Amino acid sequence: MAVKKVPMRSCCGCREKRPKRELIRVVRSPEGEVSFDITGRKAGRGVYLCNDKACLLKAIKSRALARALECEIPEEVYERLEGEMEKDE
Secondary structure, three states: OOOOOOOEEEEOOOOOEEEHHHEEEEEEOOOOOEEEEOOOOOOOEEEEEEOOHHHHHHHHHOOHHHHHHOOOOOHHHHHHHHHHHHHHO
């Protein structure tokens, strides 16, 4: 009997590999808009973060999100991410 392979992704903040379902995806659409991707299927360049405020703060400090998405990220996107993480706790 075959075992189903679990897709793994790296967190942009702590750089640890985790199952894709445990991470939050942030996506830059082809139009340049940065948003959350709850379903994991939106078109565009995506980056993953652990659902942990410490990982978000590391990614902000090191500008890892901006580098991975290849664009400047507005402050309100960081605030929405922080709010989303607080809501899930």
